[in-house]
Amino acid sequence: MQKIKILVVDDEERMRKLIRDFLRVKGYEVTEACDGEEAVDIFFADNDISLILLDVMMPKMNGWEVVKTIRKVSNVPIIMLTARGEEQDELQGFSLGVDEYISKPFSPKILTARVEAILRRAHVGDMDVIVCGGVELDRAAHIVRANGEPVDLSFKEFELLDYFISNKNLALNRENILNNVWNFDYFGDSRTVDTHVKKLRAKLGACGNQIKTIWGMGYKFEA
Amino acid sequence: MQKIKILVVDDEERMRKLIRDFLRVKGYEVTEACDGEEAVDIFFADNDISLILLDVMMPKMNGWEVVKTIRKVSNVPIIMLTARGEEQDELQGFSLGVDEYISKPFSPKILTARVEAILRRAHVGDMDVIVCGGVELDRAAHIVRANGEPVDLSFKEFELLDYFISNKNLALNRENILNNVWNFDYFGDSRTVDTHVKKLRAKLGACGNQIKTIWGMGYKFEA
């Protein structure tokens, strides 16, 4: 099995080493960044990072800005490392899309427990059944339900919905969608997406309006 | 075929009823206990319980203690039901020998999916006679019945049906099927599967439509 890759972002070398060593013992692959800018660069360059551990206080670009930047295009789980006294920011953080907090100082045990909990929860991606709003998608059985009613989807429709749900609440432009649902080198009309969206909306019935149009951009699937 | 027996342990009558009803619909036999002590008593008295669904918070003896007690003498699969916010205990739970967690509130779909996954993993399904819908397959006697009528299958047809039934309700692509029913390194036309499916459908008569075509993918055997 492929190792799960975790990006650790902290400006203190000591802290990074601590976290890195523990996570490696637990069998994770660890990549490090020492400031926000580097974190963003690495995240976008390396597209199989499964979780980010992010310090708040950092030079160049702080943790919140990193979250904002990354959340524009990805739902990767993010755990913030906060110093004592930064608790009041947590509320703000959750609204930005932070998944969990760990207050420094923390025990390695807490760290791995939270990481594992988040990964398990986030592994919704590999789970058989994903629920998002009124829509329920079962990859294993290749079944979709909208408000409990089975919906009959074609292969492409299923793939498209899967992509939407896997990236729920993210604005996806047509190029994104084409590259991910169609072949990478698909050379066709980007309006094809529109047609499939139309069909999906129709087939999903009332849940169809979870697919929002983003004018001048593309689409978004809302939870 | 003997029904699989599941012990549901929760102090809330409402929750027990909910779980019980869903599992019964799915064809399981359900026994209930309303606290840890009763759970342990029942488990030791009744020696053919295949799986335990266990709430954490209970009077008299909590879930963790139940796990500890039972794990001393049995590897029966245990799924814990945790309330939101108890995630931090999960680490502890896994080391005690818990197989899986389900966080409340959960959907019935999640419940049955996890239960089935665990049971599959626990090899409870490895029995000689399997019944699935109107189809009955007896591995030991190498006999198949459809709606009670004996069906004469060739070797490959039997193997294919066995694979289908063993993976019922799962979308199986042709590659899957070829690798499992044929030799692993089978190097032939994947359309061969189609031909055999055709024959199976024909021989199973009315039950033939339990084999669903999944367009662009493969086949699925529905219970």
Next chain:
DNA sequence: TGATTTAGTCACATTTTTATCACATAAAAG
């Protein structure tokens, strides 16, 4: 050995899906 069953391949029929176009409609811009 010869007859019979089974497995795999192929070609053609059928069905389903998918992409594209043209036009309608809606939103933004001027």
Next chain:
DNA sequence: CTTTTATGTGATAAAAATGTGACTAAATCA
């Protein structure tokens, strides 16, 4: 308010996948 641009939608033709029967080779059996 008009123009421009982007999206919604239905129809349709092309493409792709599956269903099916026939045929060949291989295995099995009497």
